[in-house]
Amino acid sequence: MGIQIRSIAPSEFLQWAAVLALAFTETSPKDERERWKREWEDESQIGRCLAAVEGRDIVGTAASECFDLTLPGPAVTQASGVTAVGVVPTHRRQGILTRLMQHEMDGAAERGEAVAILYASETLIYGRFGFGPATLHAEYTIATDRPDFIDPTPPPGTLRIIDGQTALKILPPVADRHVAVQPGAIRRSAPWWNAWIEEGKPQDGMSERFYVTYANPDGDVEGYAAYRGKGDWSRGYAHDTIRVNHLIATTDRAYSALWRYLITLDLAGEVTASGRPVDETLRWLLADSRRMRTTWLSDGLWVRLVSVPAALESRRYTAEGALRIGVRDAFRPENSGTYLLHGGPDGARCRRDAGAPDIELDVARLGSVYLGGVSFSRLARAGHVAERSSGAVQRADAMFSSPIEPWCPTSF
Ligand SMILES: CC(C)(COP(=O)(O)OP(=O)(O)OC[C@H]1O[C@@H](n2cnc3c(N)ncnc32)[C@H](O)[C@@H]1OP(=O)(O)O)[C@@H](O)C(=O)NCCC(=O)NCCS
Incomplete structure (x- = not known):
């Protein structure tokens, strides 16, 4: 049939x-x-x-x-x-x-x-459809027996624990401000927030989800954390696990204040946070940074350029430059060809071009470099990018690199 x-x-x-x-x-x-x-x-x-x-x-x-x-x-x-x-x-x-x-x-x-994104259940599925891994996700486990920060003075401001219904009002605008500057992040809809708050009930043997916000001395909320806990008295003393579900900060002081709160929770033995960026600043705040271990590292968001020129014109480029990119796309052959990209911090133009390419790569590799978290030179070393004109890979790196590591804090 x-x-x-x-x-x-x-x-x-x-x-x-x-x-x-x-x-x-x-x-x-x-x-x-x-x-x-x-x-x-x-x-x-x-x-x-x-x-x-x-x-x-x-x-x-x-x-x-x-x-x-x-x-x-x-x-x-x-x-x-x-x-x-x-x-x-x-x-x-x-x-x-x-x-x-x-x-x-x-x-x-x-x-x-112009772009498609996804999370893959397995690494081998989506490359053939033109998707490439573009961000990484890390999990950190922090032992809380030495919770000191290098700077012992917590930032000024107020931490406040709020319930789910209050969180529904306060958190979305904070998250939106973070999304606006974070490459790789996606804006969450009102139905997404409703469903997320509804899921806040106890689950998997862990507590309900708790919400804590940080407000600066003027009272502006600059970040929040959402977490669950699980008691463990099997050692004869409390060694609870705290699982951080989200920690979103729009300022450095919010980031520091929220991590301090989580790591110094009474009864906690370890704090685990997954789906985190690879450049987690916490390591540089902790006095004993070895107490923070990376316990998982994997691909995060996968990216596919559905329309190569429209996608390349949508982003900005760190360094001004021009590049002829030869793209192979076996799954959507109409995308295959050479494109001339002029890009810079203020915008980009991209169109098909008859000239010889400076670099050549598969569309899935272009997906990997698109958000600026993976360099052309690394892919070239792995044999995935061919340099056809001298210095082109270095030029591509300078254009595509992102000063902010791409990260998507939301799964879907
Ligand atoms: C992954 C899944 C959707 C694939 O569906 P499918 O209909 O079997 O895929 P197709 O027959 O179209 O496969 C196309 C190609 O991908 C390969 N492929 C598919 N799934 C694969 C996997 N999990 N690992 C490695 N290769 C895979 C096939 O072998 C085939 O290769 P070929 O073209 O060389 O013969 C299916 O196996 C599934 O439902 N898995 C469990 C749920 C899941 O992981 N979903 C994905 C969520 S992100």
Whole structure:
């Protein structure tokens, strides 16, 4: 029987979500699926849910969400955030995901979303579709037995613990100010915030989620942390685990004040924070920085240039320069070709060009360097970038590098 790829009707959402759970071999309680449906209905997102259908059965799922993605500059582009990808175990390796991804990329191009982004469950899946890892995620575990900061004086200002409903009012504008300057970050919608606060109940044997804000001496909120705790008395003394869910700071003093709060919580033995940037400044604040260990490091956000010239024109460039980039794109061959990019701190122009390229690379590698967190020279050393004119890789590095390490604090 043939497989058809189509959008789902809202009445099919719960069945569609159950198929996704099956693909992930996960339980998906009905109330959770209903909450998800409400969130996506509010965002008019259900029209962007694709299904691979065989007869009356859904055998594959994929969806996308339109995000404002911050680019180096800072600048903003509308990105297609691909999510909810799954194929039922009986139908794997028959090309269903490939067809779903063709629909996803065509849809993004039609809507004018020049960039697609995603988080990958496995590293080997998405390179063939032109995605490259563009940010890293780290997890840090901080032993709290020596919590001293190099500067013993905490920043002036006020820490305040707030409940979920208050958090819903106070946190979004703070997060938005952070997103506006953080390359790789995406702006969260009101339905996202509602769903996130709803998920704040106790889970996985951990406490409910607690919210703490930092306000400067004028009373302006400059950052927040959200965390859960789990008691552990098995050693005969308290050695609780604190799991930091989010720590967002728009100023250095907010950053320092919030970390001090978390690391000095009574009864805590260790503080774990995952999904964090690789350039976490905390290491440079702690007197005994070895107490902070990197316990996980992995790829974070993957990026795909759906339209090469539109994507390259959307961001700003650290150094003024011109570069002819030869791009290979096997999955969307219409993207393949040579592009002349003129870019600088104030903007960029990019168009197809008949000249010989200065550098050549696959579109997935261009996705990796796009946010400025991976250098062309590193990819060249790994054999992924070919330098065709002398000095071009160095020039590309100077243009594309970002003074702020790209990081996406939000999963989707
Ligand atoms: C990942 C998944 C969606 C792939 O679906 P699929 O329909 O089997 O994929 P396709 O048949 O279109 O595969 C296309 C190619 O990718 C390869 N591929 C697919 N999944 C892969 C994986 N997990 N690891 C390595 N290669 C993979 C296939 O072998 C095939 O290669 P080929 O073109 O050389 O033959 C499916 O296996 C799945 O649902 N996995 C569990 C849930 C999951 O991880 N989802 C992704 C969330 S980000």
